[in-house]
Amino acid sequence: MIAPPQHTSVLIVGAGPSGLMMAAQLLRYGIQPVIVDSKPGPTDQSKALAVQARSLEIYRQMGVVDKLLQEGKKAKGLAYHKDGKYLAGLDLSKVGNNQTLFPYILLYPQSKNERVLLDYLTQAACPVYWQTSLISLKQLGSKSEATLQAGDNTYNITCDYIIGADGAHSVVRKQMGMHFKGDTYNHKFFLADVKLKATLDDQLISLYIDELGFAGFFPLPEANTFRIVASLPDELEQEENPTMDAVLPALNNITKKDLQVEKLNWFTTYKLHHRMATAFSEANCFLIGDAAHIHSPVGGQGMNTGLQDAYNLAWKLAAVLNGQIVPNVLNSYAEERMPVAKELLNTTDRIFNVVTSRSWFGNLLKRYVVPKVLKFGWENNGIREQFFKRASQTGISYRDSKLSLSLGRPTDIKAGDRLPYLEIYDEKKKAQTDIHTWCVKPGFTLLTFGHVQESFLFTIAKWLTQEYKGAINFFHLPYSSANQKVFDVLQITEGTRKAVIVRPDMHIGYLNDLIDISMMNNYLHNIVGFKA
Structure with missing residues (x-):
């Protein structure tokens, strides 16, 4: 293995989707990070x-979205079953029409996302140091020193910033003394990638529920x-190495179908x-991702949230490292992303507890209430639109951020919102x-609308170029x-x-009815922190 450099501006620990996206975004701004991972290489066994849609918008901005669209599969809909009986369905094919260029959920495994991002890094000559573990971190004034282990070799590397993208058991988080509060769900679950004999619609997300658990089939x-995500049968909870054959009877029971596996790509059990x-x-x-x-895996939010973490932090970090914006802008990362x-x-926990509940009340909800909510809620345009905004993450807003400034008449769209498509x-x-x-180019974008004299437009352009x-x-x-x-x-x-004024992550930073250079200048210098 080639030894990593002795110093880097940014050390990223973890080469999953979040870490790779962080590296890719930094590269867009001319920052060459060092990225390490203890794994021997990218894995094909991924949960997400x-x-x-919001992640697809990022990929589009990077110029790589076509590969995902060519290789992925759009979810046609969701079918909800209780005790094998179809109770409700949702049409997902164009659920986000007029809200985004990508008004659907794209089914494209985490492993393939990682490959797209790895290709992006490779084209920018940014290697991943595989089989390289973080052993310890030490503060050296404003910098950090990381000790890395690669086989029999130990390396010390200093860095201006360190990004912990190393998963639930994050060494970075532990080294920095940050606590990881929460809990573990009671029961075990299993994941499997399988090819089935044609029994289920391979364009539908099919969810099956009974009194003892659930099984989700994702095309x-x-x-x-x-991809099957399901409760592990009670009788297999204590088994060290349960198999696909062992869980198949329970799957047949919950679906009331005779499922036949043509090919098993991989199978694993885990706790959520x-x-x-x-x-x-x-x-x-x-920390990101x-x-x-x-x-819980409800709504397919986990990987996408990690990508958004990286997207939010990278432009701020790059602006600081490039000497454009004062370091205080970095405080906004936690302020914006922790509430999200x-x-x-809280949302996924509440929904997952209903799905996995074994109580009489939980089963009552699953049989009678959930189907009605799905059916009648989906017929309401407003509810359907809100569902898509939440699931697609296009509805995430930073209105309360210190970087958001709305001036002029109150409007439905405010500073902090994602720039609408x-x-x-x-x-x-x-x-x-x-x-x-x-807004595809790196950096902020000023958009002006309405009747403006050409001479004033030239004045604005000159101001932006000089300042x-x-x-x-x-x-x-x-x-x-x-x-x-x-x-x-x-x-x-x-x-x-x-x-x-649109931020580099396509959220609105500044909104005003007036096109006033001094007011915009004040926002950019005194609120965002651009250096004079």
């Missing part, structure tokens, strides 16, 4: 499967292939936990595009009937203007 991209770190940062150390929070993790933990007609290029495409030296991109959309929907959504009436 769903890629939500994989290959025909008739599923719901825990969260008491802090997401300490000095120059940050499973190192910071773990929860806490809410997710809006198709636009580019008056300058005379071509169709969308507002997210305007921020390429750190802020700039686009203007004049009023036109072709873009009426954009102006309606942003609540900009004819004859008025609006200025929107």
Whole structure:
């Protein structure tokens, strides 16, 4: 193995989805991190499967989303069964129409996500140091010294910042003395990747529930292939190495079908936990992904939340390392992401407890209440829209963040919200595009809307070039009937203007009815922390 460098600006411990995304995002800003992992290499045995719309938007911004769309499978719907009987279903094929370019749940395993990110790192000549473990961390003033073990060799490496992306048993978290509070669910569960003889619809997520447990069948991209997540039968709880053959009778019983396995790719048993770190940062150390929070698999949120953690932190860290923004901006990482993790933990815990409940009341809920909620709730456009916003993570907002500033008239969209996906007609290029495409370049983006004299647009462009030296991109959309929907959504009436400063993670930082350079300058310098 090639020895790692003696110093790096960022040391990332853990090369799962969160760590790889962190490295990939830093590379977009010209920061070359060192990333290590104790595993011998990427694994094919991964738990996560769903890629939500917000994660696909990140992949699109990186220019790699086409690979996921070509290789993944869109979930057509969800079918809910109790004691083998179909009780309710949800159409998921276009559930998020008009909210995103990706109005669905994409089924694409974690292992394949990792491969996409590894390819991105490889193209940027950023290696992963496999079979390399973190042994200890030591503070050296404003820096840290990490001791790494690779085979018989020990290396000491100093770093400006360290990222703990090393999972639920995070060595980084333990070394920094951060607590991991929560609990473990009572029963054991099993995971399996299998090819079945054509018994189930391989485009539907099928959930089966009875009094003793549950079984979820999640389609994989290959025909008739599923990821199965299910309760381990009680009689196998004490078995050291239960097998797929041993659990098959219980699966047949809960589904009331004769399931036949053509091919078993892998099988494992595990305990599920719901825990969260008491802090997401300490000095120059940050936790992301499973190192910071773990929860039940309800809603396919885990991997996506880790990707969002990395996406939120990376631009801030890069801006500090590149000397653009003062280090205080890093405090906003924990302030913004901890409430998201806490809410997710509470929500998934409540739903999972209902799904796995064995009480008479829990079974009553599962048989009579849940199907009605699914059926009638899904017929309500508002409820369906809110479901998608929560599941897709497009509804996550940082309105309470110190980096969010809304000025002018109150509107439905506020600073802190994700920039809505809006198709636009580019008056300058005379071509169709969308507002997210305007924000694809690294850095902040200033968007102005309405009637603005060309001379003032030149003044804004000159100000941004001289004051921020390429750190802020700039686009203007004049009023036109072709873009009426954009102006309606942003609540900009004819004859008025609006200025929107979009953060690098496509959340709105600043919103104002006035296009005022001094006010924008004040926001960027005094709130975000751009250096003069």
